[in-house]
Amino acid sequence: MDLNLTEEQDMIVGMVRRYVREEILPLELDLDPDADELQPEDRERLVEKTKEMGLYGLDIPPTYGGPDIDLVTRTLIAIEMSQHRAGLYAPCYGTFGGAGLAQLFEATDEQKEKYLYPTLRGEKRGFFGLSEPSGGSDPARAIQTKAVQDGDDWIINGGKLWISGADKADYGLVFARTDADKGRNGVTCFVVDTDTPGFHVRRIVHTLRSAHYATELQFEDMRVPAGNILGELNRGFAIANDRLTRQRIPYAAGCIGVAIKAQEMALEYVPQRETFGAPLSTRQAIQWMLVDNEIDIRQATWITLDAANKANQGQPFRKEAAMAKLVATEAGGRVVDRCMQMFGGLGVAKDLPFERWYREMRIRRIGEGPNEVQRHVIARELLGASLR
Ligand SMILES: Cc1cc2nc3c(=O)[nH]c(=O)nc-3n(C[C@H](O)[C@H](O)[C@H](O)COP(=O)(O)OP(=O)(O)OC[C@H]3O[C@@H](n4cnc5c(N)ncnc54)[C@H](O)[C@@H]3O)c2cc1C
Structure with a gap:
């Protein structure tokens, strides 16, 4: 590259x-x-x-x-x-x-008219409903929400947890089990309007994130037309997985950007701030924090760009995307933490962005697949058939 x-x-x-x-x-x-x-x-x-x-x-x-x-x-x-x-x-x-x-770019023409184009025009908003109270790390096994066919419709019962923005959404993607015996090949993706009878949404108490409530969803005998199946019956998990893999690259990049900005602020601050008669920048303890930040930022940047490059060239990039998500979220957390330390009391004040970054960066090791699951994905790719 x-x-x-x-x-x-x-x-x-x-x-x-x-x-x-x-x-x-x-x-x-x-x-x-x-x-x-x-x-x-x-x-x-x-x-x-x-x-x-x-x-x-x-x-x-x-x-x-x-x-x-x-x-x-x-x-x-x-x-x-x-x-x-x-x-x-x-x-x-x-x-x-x-x-x-x-x-939705893979949707039928009719679905595109109803959901995709209004979304692109900023007229409608959607949510992504995969995780459930039974667990988000391994949704293929954990999904308990069920859809049962009834004539031309499907009746959905169950619930979702941690779904971002469903309280303000007009529609969403709901992943439901349509064949109990087929594991990941028995999950279907439905496009569901939030005004469908039987759809209930509740905001969850704030998380560490400043805004964007996570929500809990309940589906009670929610009737959805068969025309609202996105993609193929029982192939919903492939749709979910593809999105999650790609999404990990910009997700990682956001953590790197914040780390770069935090480091820039620290590099400006430490030569000006004096303690014990000398600028902070002359102290080796401070210099080493800056050095470790720089190394964290470079590593995360190149690993993330490598994943993007592989995806660009049409090569397999599941392992690389998992590495990017893992390395950037952990490096970003360390960099923000060190910068906070260098700023002392100011580091934890709301006047500066560190406290928001510190809170929100913590979620990044859990969201979009916890980092332990990324390690699991990488190990599976490395060990291949010997693990199966
Ligand atoms: C603010 C926020 C917004 C979210 N938005 C959405 C959304 O819009 N849509 C959506 O579908 N989901 C969303 N989620 C859910 C998120 O994807 C899940 O929280 C995440 O996948 C983990 O699932 P879980 O919370 O059920 O934890 P669990 O699956 O119970 O896992 C708990 C912990 O166990 C550990 N663990 C899991 N598996 C392994 C393993 N194999 N080896 C070792 N350790 C392991 C990990 O540390 C993990 O954090 C959101 C979550 C948050 C916090």
């Missing part, structure tokens, strides 16, 4: 970096430290800017009007976009638009 950026990548990275510094960081001076949304007028103005930059609708395939960007460039952009206080869970406050649920 060529470690140098192409001229185009260099230009795009520079453009996004300026955007974050000139547009997002000044707005954050006046926003609540836990905010995850901009004022509507600021949002509108900034969406116009990202459109002018040619980067609006980042994850939307070009055939649907999104920019033509490969995954390495997308990863570089994600690293830049997260370099501000809300960067982990609301990078640039959504002003680059979003593709919503990527699985």
Whole structure:
């Protein structure tokens, strides 16, 4: 892999970096430290800017009007976009638009009309409902929500847990067991409108995340037409897995961006702050924290770009994506923690972004598949048939 950026990548990275510094960081001076949304007028103005930059609708395939960007460039952009206080869970406050649920690009024409296009126009929102109270690490075995066929409809009973944004969604993807005897080949993905009778949603008490409530869902005799099956019957798990593998790369990149910003702030601060008659930067204890940060950031960056590069080239990248998620979430946590320490009391004050990053980064070792499960995925790839 060529470690140098192409001229185009260099230009795009520079453009996004300026955007974050000139547009997002000044707005954050006046926003609540836990905010995850901009004022509507600021949002509108900034969406116009990202459109002018040619980067609006980042994850939307070009055939649907999104920019033509490969995954390495997308990863570089994600690293830049997260370099501000809300960067982990609301990078640039959504002003680059979003593709919503990527699985809908595989939907039927009718499903696209009803769910995909309104989502791309910003008129509808969806949720991704995989995890259940019985466990999220191994959903293929844990899913207990059942769908039973009744004429042209399916009747769904069960529940989901930890589902992000379902309280504000118009529809969502619900993974349900349609064949009890077939394990991962007995799960089907249904697109479900949140106003369907029998659909109940409840916000869970806040997690460490500043905004975006997680929710609990209950389905009671919820009737869903067979036309709302996404993909094929009993093949829902393949849809879920594909999304989760790809998603791990920008997820890792967000952690790297935050770590880069934290390190930049520490490098500016320690030469200015004096204790015992000398700047902090002259103390070896501090220098070593900065060195360890730099190594953590570099390792995570190259491992994540390697995963993006493999995916770009159409090579298998499950192991690499798992490594990127694992390394970047753990490195990001260590870097933010060390920077907090260097800033002393200020490090834990809400005036600076460290306390939000510290809380939200902790979730990253659990969300999108806990890191122990990533290790399990990597071990399975390394050991191959001998484990089966
Ligand atoms: C804020 C937040 C938002 C979320 N949003 C969504 C969402 O939108 N949609 C959705 O479907 N899910 C969502 N989740 C769920 C998330 O994906 C699950 O929490 C995660 O997969 C872990 O599942 P679990 O909590 O049931 O833990 P469990 O499956 O019970 O696992 C508990 C712990 O056991 C350990 N462990 C598990 N397996 C192994 C193993 N093989 N070897 C060693 N140790 C192991 C890990 O440390 C793991 O953290 C969200 C979670 C959070 C916290």
